Amino acid sequence: MPEVDFIDTQVAREDTRTLAEKARDRLALGGCQVALFAAFLVGIALEDAILVTGFLLFIVAGAVGWGRMPKLNSWARNHLARDKRFAQLVLLALLVLFPFVFLDNPYLIHLGALAAIFAIMALGLNITLGFCGLLDVGFAVYFAAGAYASSQLAVIFDVSFWIGLPIGGLTAAFFGFLVAWPALRVSDHYLALVTLGYGLIMNLLHRNFTFLTHGTDGVINIPPPSIFGWDFVTPIEIGDLELPFQMNFYFLALIITVLTVFVSIRLRDSNLGRQWEAIREDEVAARCFGVNVRRLKIIAFSTGAFFGGIGGAVFAHMIGFVHPDNFVLLTSIMILAMVIIGGMGNIAGVVVGAVALTLIPERLREFEDLRMLLFGGALVLIMIYRPQGLFPNSRRRRELQAEKINTLIAESGRDDAEAPGLPDEVKV
Amino acid sequence: MFETWIQQLVNSLTIGGMYTLVAVGFTLFFGVLRLINFAHGEVFMLGGFTGLVVAWLAEDLGIESGLLIIFLMFVFSMAVCAVIGALMERFAYRPVRGMPVLIMLVTSLAVGIVVREAVKEFFPEGANPHAFYSPFKYDSFNLGSVVLDYTQIGLILTSIVLVYAVYLLVAKTWVGRAMRATSEDLDAARMMGIDVDIVIRNTFFLGSALGGVAGVMNGLLYLSIRFDMGWVMAIKGFTAAVVGGLGNIYGAMFGGYIVAAVEVLVVALIPEGSRYKDVFVFLLLIGVLVFRPSGLLRAPEQKVG
Numbered sequence: 208m209p210e211v212d213f214i215d216t217q218v219a220r221e222d223t224r225t226l227a228e229k230a231r232d233r234l235a236l237g238g239c240q241v242a243l244f245a246a247f248l249v250g251i252a253l254e255d256a257i258l259v260t261g262f263l264l265f266i267v268a269g270a271v272g273w274g275r276m277p278k279l280n281s282w283a284r285n286h287l288a289r290d291k292r293f294a295q296l297v298l299l300a301l302l303v304l305f306p307f308v309f310l311d312n313p314y315l316i317h318l319g320a321l322a323a324i325f326a327i328m329a330l331g332l333n334i335t336l337g338f339c340g341l342l343d344v345g346f347a348v349y350f351a352a353g354a355y356a357s358s359q360l361a362v363i364f365d366v367s368f369w370i371g372l373p374i375g376g377l378t379a380a381f382f383g384f385l386v387a388w389p390a391l392r393v394s395d396h397y398l399a400l401v402t403l404g405y406g407l408i409m410n411l412l413h414r415n416f417t418f419l420t421h422g423t424d425g426v427i428n429i430p431p432p433s434i435f436g437w438d439f440v441t442p443i444e445i446g447d448l449e450l451p452f453q454m455n456f457y458f459l460a461l462i463i464t465v466l467t468v469f470v471s472i473r474l475r476d477s478n479l480g481r482q483w484e485a486i487r488e489d490e491v492a493a494r495c496f497g498v499n500v501r502r503l504k505i506i507a508f509s510t511g512a513f514f515g516g517i518g519g520a521v522f523a524h525m526i527g528f529v530h531p532d533n534f535v536l537l538t539s540i541m542i543l544a545m546v547i548i549g550g551m552g553n554i555a556g557v558v559v560g561a562v563a564l565t566l567i568p569e570r571l572r573e574f575e576d577l578r579m580l581l582f583g584g585a586l587v588l589i590m591i592y593r594p595q596g597l598f599p600n601s602r603r604r605r606e607l608q609a610e611k612i613n614t615l616i617a618e619s620g621r622d623d624a625e626a627p628g629l630p631d632e633v634k635v
Numbered sequence: 636m637f638e639t640w641i642q643q644l645v646n647s648l649t650i651g652g653m654y655t656l657v658a659v660g661f662t663l664f665f666g667v668l669r670l671i672n673f674a675h676g677e678v679f680m681l682g683g684f685t686g687l688v689v690a691w692l693a694e695d696l697g698i699e700s701g702l703l704i705i706f707l708m709f710v711f712s713m714a715v716c717a718v719i720g721a722l723m724e725r726f727a728y729r730p731v732r733g734m735p736v737l738i739m740l741v742t743s744l745a746v747g748i749v750v751r752e753a754v755k756e757f758f759p760e761g762a763n764p765h766a767f768y769s770p771f772k773y774d775s776f777n778l779g780s781v782v783l784d785y786t787q788i789g790l791i792l793t794s795i796v797l798v799y800a801v802y803l804l805v806a807k808t809w810v811g812r813a814m815r816a817t818s819e820d821l822d823a824a825r826m827m828g829i830d831v832d833i834v835i836r837n838t839f840f841l842g843s844a845l846g847g848v849a850g851v852m853n854g855l856l857y858l859s860i861r862f863d864m865g866w867v868m869a870i871k872g873f874t875a876a877v878v879g880g881l882g883n884i885y886g887a888m889f890g891g892y893i894v895a896a897v898e899v900l901v902v903a904l905i906p907e908g909s910r911y912k913d914v915f916v917f918l919l920l921i922g923v924l925v926f927r928p929s930g931l932l933r934a935p936e937q938k939v940g
Binding site: 336342 | 669670727730731733734735736740741746747748749752753756762866870873877881892910911913914917920921925928
């Protein structure tokens with residue numbers, strides 16, 4: 208039986224539920240969300256690395272079990288789709304509540320802000336890689352461009368963060384535009400190598416162009432954003448309650464993340480997004496249908512880079528310090544891993560990937576350098592057992608299954624092998 | 636002036652030999668698997684560390700002869716790296732064989748992280764640089780007014796001999812023919828009765844062994860090894876492979892020398908060049924990929940997969 212795909216095939220059905228049924232459904236859905244969120248809070252509040260590991264293993268086991276139950280899966284997805292707006296509102300409310308739970312632990316709020324920043328960048332890469340299928344292994348370039356541009360504007364020219372932020376984004380977009388030109392002429396491995404080389408060159412320039420970046424001294428004393436004379440590092444006081452200043456950054460990053468998600472969704476569903484998808488699926492066919500591949504690829508690179516730069520600008524002003532070590536290849540790999548692990552092309556998945564990959568390493572600090580070893584090992588395992596990511600874009604999931612089946616057919620040496628459980632379209 | 640140029644030539648031939656050995660690995664892997672094995676740089680690094688361990692053991696055993704120790708280093712690091720490479724292939728790359736480029740790419744990057752971090756964590760004092768064993772450190776002889784280092788001459792000869800051996804293996808033997816066939820068309824090779832799995836395993840044996848040799852050479856030349864040196868060499872190595880044309884084994888044999896020449900020339904001709912030499916190497920990489928994706932040596936109209 209071919210897999211029924213809800214996201215693709217579902218048409219807007221009339222909601223026939225009575226008011227009571229609706230309330231019941233929403234209560235159940237909201238309850239599930241709150242429960243999941245509570246589990247998440249417990250997870251990130253765990254201090255002990257062993258406990259964190261146990262928690263992660265528990266999640267992995269749960270996820271594997273969840274994957275084994277397709278009926279439950281589609282049932283849940285169906286419910287989610289029906290009350291989508293409601294679920295989004297609940298999620299937003301929970302995210303707003305998040306820092307208030309940890310008023311006495313500002314570090315966690317800081318982590319939350321960091322996760323949101325990386326989510327912005329991962330969403331940017333998701334536009335280039337997930338929507339348009341362009342492999343970019345040098346995403347740290349845009350991160351750096353945004354961070355350096357906005358921070359140096361603020362430090363040298365005393366430009367406000369609110370002007371530096373869009374300028375940082377545009378600078379990054381320009382760097383995306385720069386790499387798009389050579390990148391247009393190559394694809395696949397060669398594209399990966401070109402963007403990789405670009406990232407390495409830029410990192411060397413960050414270190415050596417000291418008049419622009421202060422080299423390995425880094426840019427220091429970056430002023431925090433301020434609004435109407437109120438500084439972001441000044442805690443807000445409500446009555447007797449003093450809210451930690453990290454909360455200001457958390458909400459700033461959260462608002463920008465929500466905006467980025469919104470823009471991503473609109474882009475995906477726009478004419479532009481459809482054309483990107485066409486390019487990703489088959490460049491030649493897209494060109495035949497009149498898609499201006501050149502122009503769209505440039506737009507994809509620049510748009511993705513823009514969000515990378517926005518993330519970088521917020522990062523610089525939050526941390527207050529920018530150093531070339533922030534923008535090494537490993538950063539690019541991390542952002543790439545966020546997108547892939549989350550599920551390329553799936554906006555919610557990418558955000559989850561970004562949050563997971565920011566928080567988990569921080570919570571495993573006790574393991575120190577062993578963390579990287581674990582990260583590498585986990586990445587290999589994920590590539591082998593779940594290459595489509597945790598929350599795959601439905602089309603991509605089918606593609607990868609098809610590739611696997613085709614490989615199996617080829618390996619078995621029999622071209623006539625039936626591919627059980629797959630629709631005809633995947634057989635080549 | 637003349638002496639400096641000779642010196643530069645010798646330098647570029649030495650490091651060029653090293654790059655070539657690494658590049659051959661890259662190009663072999665790309666040929667049979669369509670995979671850019673980013674973990675290859677870490678195999679190179681492992682080669683260096685294996686050599687160091689062999690030198691320590693040899694000292695414990697009381698082996699006096701420097702040449703013998705160096706020979707043992709080469710042999711053991713070849714063996715260890717060959718096995719590690721084959722294990723990588725079996726447990727990481729085979730499961731993702733035939734998957735989209737991105738998946739294979741990230742897999743190899745992740746495998747590289749695993750190997751690098753494992754050395755950093757589990758090798759004694761792995762995070763610090765280690766002094767490498769070298770019996771002929773300061774031995775040199777004069778040729779006219781040119782001072783030549785024994786180590787460098789030895790390394791140049793070693794790399795040329797090895798590259799020639801690889802050439803013979805690939806061009807003249809059955810094993811090499813199977814490799815070339817698999818590179819050209821995996822399915823056709825399979826139809827001709829070639830066991831592709833074995834060919835790929837052999838390829839990883841060969842390529843990783845060469846990487847290991849390069850690791851030892853690097854140690855003998857610079858007298859110091861670090862757990863994170865593999866990455867830089869990986870970049871030089873695949874730049875060399877790209878310059879020669881990815882998948883083109885004969886091209887890679889020259890690519891290494893071209894990259895080394897560029898590096899040495901940049902350092903020699905541009906003020907403060909040593910800070911920017913890597914930038915030029917990466918520019919060479921991008922330039923070749925964009926303008927001559929099939930490599931400098933092959934006619935541009937020939938298409939490579």
